[in-house]
Amino acid sequence: MDANERRDSAKDVDRAAPDTVEQQVDADGGSQVDQAGRDVHIHAAVDGQPMDAPNGRVEARQVVNAFRGEATNVVEAGTIYGNVTFGSGSGLGSVGEGSAVPVPAHRVVARPELSGRVIRALTDESQDDMLAVTGLCGAGGFGKTTLAAVVAGDRHVRDWFRDEVWWVTLGEHVRDIELASKVNDLTARVSGVRTDYRDPEQAGQHLGAVLEGRRCLLIVDDVWNEAQLAPFNIGGLSCRRLVTTRISSVLPQNAVSVIVDIMSPGQARAVLSEGLASTGGVDWQPLWALTGGWPVLLALANRQVQTYARRGLKVAAAVQRVAERLAAKGPAALDPKNPAQRRLAVTATVEVSLDLLAEPDPSRRTRFLELAVFTEKNIIFQQTLEIYWAYTGGLDADEVEQLCLDLADMSLVQGYQHGQRPMLWLHDVMREYIRFHTDADLARYHQDFLKSYRRQLGIAGSE
Ligand SMILES: Nc1ncnc2c1ncn2[C@@H]1O[C@H](COP(=O)(O)OP(=O)(O)OP(=O)(O)O)[C@@H](O)[C@H]1O
Ligand SMILES: [Mg+2]
Known part of the structure; x- marks a missing residue:
C-alpha cells in the first residue's frame, strides 16, 4: 500500500x-x-x-x-x-x-x-x-x-x-x-x-x-x-x-x-471554563494573565472555580475570587493540600526541576531564585548576571554562561538567546512562582543586586 x-x-x-x-x-x-x-x-x-x-x-x-x-x-x-x-x-x-x-x-x-x-x-x-x-x-x-x-x-x-x-x-x-x-x-x-x-x-x-x-x-x-x-x-x-x-x-x-509552551488565550479559556455552565459575560482576562497560559495552573484554577461555583458563587464571582487568591499568594496558591493529589500541583512540578538543577551544587538553586529580582517582562542580560552572580555566588563569566545554558536546557527559563548580547527571560508565571517562593529573601536579593552594581562601579557600601 x-x-x-x-x-x-x-x-x-x-x-x-x-x-x-x-x-x-x-x-x-x-x-x-x-x-x-x-x-x-x-x-x-x-x-x-x-x-x-x-x-x-x-x-x-x-x-x-x-x-x-x-x-x-x-x-x-x-x-x-x-x-x-x-x-x-x-x-x-x-x-x-x-x-x-x-x-x-x-x-x-x-x-x-x-x-x-x-x-x-x-x-x-x-x-x-x-x-x-x-x-x-x-x-x-x-x-x-x-x-x-x-x-x-x-x-x-x-x-x-x-x-x-x-x-x-x-x-x-x-x-x-x-x-x-x-x-x-x-x-x-x-x-x-x-x-x-x-x-x-x-x-x-x-x-x-x-x-x-x-x-x-x-x-x-x-x-x-x-x-x-x-x-x-x-x-x-x-x-x-x-x-x-x-x-x-x-x-x-x-x-x-x-x-510545548504557553497556551493561546482561546485554549486557556477552554481549560478554564471546562465543566462550567453559564460562562457568558465572564471576564477571563485576569485569570489568563495570572496563570500565564500554563496548562497545569489553568487546570488548577478551573478546579477551584468549579469548587466555588458548587458552593453557590456565580461563575463570574468565582473567577474573580480565584484571580484574587492567585494575585495575593502566587501560582502555588491553588495547589491541592491532599497528599494524594499533590503531584498535580505547581510546587511539585517546579521543584522537581529545581532539585535537578541543584544536584551538582545546591547553590545553583539560590542563583535561580535570585532571578526573582527581575520584574515583569524583563529580558535578563547575561552581562547583568555576570555582575549579580559574581557578587552573590562568586561565579566567573564562564560559570554564569554555563548556568544560563543549563537553565535553558532544563526549560527553567522560557528562552535563552545567545547572540551578540546573550539574554534570557523567564515565563511570567515562573517569575511569579519564585517571587512568592523566595518571600522573606526577596528584600535581601534586591539589596544584593544593588550592592553588586555598587561594587562594579566602585561605589562604597557594597559589602
Ligand atoms: N491540551 C490540554 N488540555 C487540557 N488540559 C491540559 C492540556 N495540556 C495540559 N493540560 C493540563 O496540564 C496538566 C499538565 O499537563 P502534562 O502532564 O501534559 O504536562 P507535561 O508538560 O507533560 O509536564 P511534566 O514535564 O511535569 O511531565 C494536565 O494534567 C492537565 O491538567
Ligand atoms: Mg509529562
Missing part, C-alpha cells in the same frame, strides 16, 4: 467512525474534535477492563489490545487515546503502585498548531531514517504528555503505524534495573515473550531486535537524561520514536524538536 492509498484508507476508517465525542475541546471550548476534524471517543483499559473516569465519560467500546500481565508500566497507546492523564515522576495520576497506565481525568483542549507539527514529522513519507526521533520539549506542566497522547490517538497516526503505537513512561528517578525492567516490559508487550535483563543496554538491544522490521511508533514519556533514552533508541530501524522531555539536550542531534 503506498502513501496515498494509506491516506485514502484512513479516510474510509474516518467515515466509518462513530460520531460521539469526548476527547478534545477546540480552542474556543466549543465543538469537540480531533486534529482531522473528527469526533473522538475516550478509551482506556486496565487489564482489559475499561476504567471508570471520575467524570463518567469513558466508554467500554473499542477498547483494544488490553494487556494482561505484570507489565503495567507500559501501555499500548492505541488503547488510551482520549481523555487522559498520565503517570510520571513529576506528573499526574497513575493506576496503582508502579503503574504508569494513563488515567482519564481531564478533557483535552486541542492544540493543533503543535500536534499538527508532531504528526507531520512522525508520518513524513520523505523521511527515510525511521530511527528519527521527534521530541516534545518544554517546562513542566505545559502539556507535553497530554500532547503525546493526543498524537498517539490520532487516527492518521494510528493508520500510518497500523495501530502499533507503544507507550512507556519513565520519570526523573528511573535508572539501572528499574530502567531495564521498563524496557523488558515493553519488549514483552511487543513480542509476547518476557525477558529479564538487568542491564538497560542489553535490554535495549533485545528490544531493538524485537522491533526490527515492525513499522511502529514508540512513545517514551518523561525522559530526564540521555542514558534513559538510550535503550529505547537501539536498532528497530523501522520504528519511529516520540520523546517527551524537559531537558532538550537528551534528544539526538537530528531530532525534530517541537517546543
